[in-house]
Amino acid sequence: MAKEKKVEQITDMEVDFAQWFTDVCKKAQLIDYSSIKGVFVYRPYGYAIWENIQNIMDKEFKKVGVENVYMPMLIPESLLQKEKDHVEGFAPECAWVTMGGSEKLEERYCIRPTSETLFCEHFAQVIQSHRDLPMKYNQWCSVLRWEKTSRPFLRHREFLWQEGHTMHATAEEAKAFTEQMLNIYADFCENVLAMPVTRGQKTDKEKFNGAEATYTIECMMHDRKALQAGTSHYFGDGFAKAFDITFTDKNNQRVNPHQTSWGVSTRLIGGIIMTHGDNNGLVLPPKVAPIQVVVLPVAQHKPGVLEGAENLKNRLIAAGYRVKMDDSDNSMGWKCAEYEMKGVPLRVECGPRDLENGQCVLVRRNDGVKTVVKLEELESAVAQQLELVHQGMYDRAKKNLEEHIYEAHSLEEAKQLQETNGGFVKTMWCGDLECELKMKEVAGMSSRCIPFAQEHLGDTCACCGKPASKMIYWGVAY
């Protein structure tokens, strides 16, 4: 049976989840290590996933009026230091350019860890009037943060991302836009990546340096650890004041605009791997899979088989799918295992017996289910099966998320639940940093978010017993 068959060379996830993850990244040819710690090579198959993410997401950005720009990679130290909280947060992990050719530079330049300061410098130049607002910019680029530990996709020193930066005339409009972008991320994760998310707000401890509020989408991986998949920040006018960004409003008053920023990174690919993968390898969501359908001719030396398979391939390409046909000399078993490891959502098998009967066999990657279809119904059957793959993946991930959210009313109970089950532990929380630190110390969990969908679990904080009105999710995070 397809489902039980194991791909050799990949460590079982039940044995060692971290090793399984590394094996999948390497064997599915997503990524390669370079000679510098934390700096990775994105191989064609891995980069293609990112390109598909970019294409789909970029269209969503443009629907809400966002324009793409490109900012410099270098930030002068003096510019970086203009906003106090911001520089304090990022200084420890900045990398610096100190030499230009053989000359020592007068001022050192930081390689961007994020580009708020560059955008602000530019906004100060180009914003004059309320008629210039809102200004909604985004850039696709890489950033550099000198992390102490690194893992493929989850924590790189250099990683690919997009960072959106917008300026608005009023606080209300900026706040609303912050939430709108978070919802775009959340919908993208669910509808495109089949990854269910929890939407909520970060605590002050976890929020972005310099932000007034940070909103987040949190996902649960197959090993029940949490992954922050995207964030959207409301800045108020803090940066605008620090960078002297002003505009003349309708009443001819000079005032500061209100700002947002929001980003997702190639960490999303890590999320895909750990949400959907299994012991046979990668399982890719159909909408971003570099190969959506692989056509495998069976007994291809027999007359007519190769032509028949080629015909199916061409029809699917014409129908708009990303298709590959493998007519190499490798055995059928080898090919099946290969494309399972690479997570191709749908396999089309086409052999002499199938062609005689005017049919082919579709096999879903996520659950191994085989469907025999008439050749004339190929296009509609593929569309239907890909939809079922997406839905099956989403349902499984949703079940994993929902079944591993536990309710606790004390630190001890939270610790117990985390140790036995993993997942999210939800409690009431008074809002004090002390209690957040205590939870980390006692139960090893950080706060993940204060969900928008609040529940009333009681009247007192699970950590200190004082009155509490907020419900919060805790978890062990990547």
Add this chain to the structure above:
RNA sequence: CCGGGCUUAGCGAAGUUUGGUAUCGCGCUUGGUUUGGGACCAAGAGACCGUGGGUUCAAGUCCCGCAGCCCGGACCA
């Protein structure tokens, strides 16, 4: 950044204790037989043993530094 383990062909390993001709499996190349779940036979190619020093007649093996990888911890929007 702290502690532990590791680095030998594209991949996975043996060889390191006791210094003395670099070994095995998979993969790769060529030819042939195969092909409905990782096929088989035959002949080949492929390694400055992570890197820089040192000890020695002689270093994959012993000593010192550095880099990278993995596992914990701390740190991390």
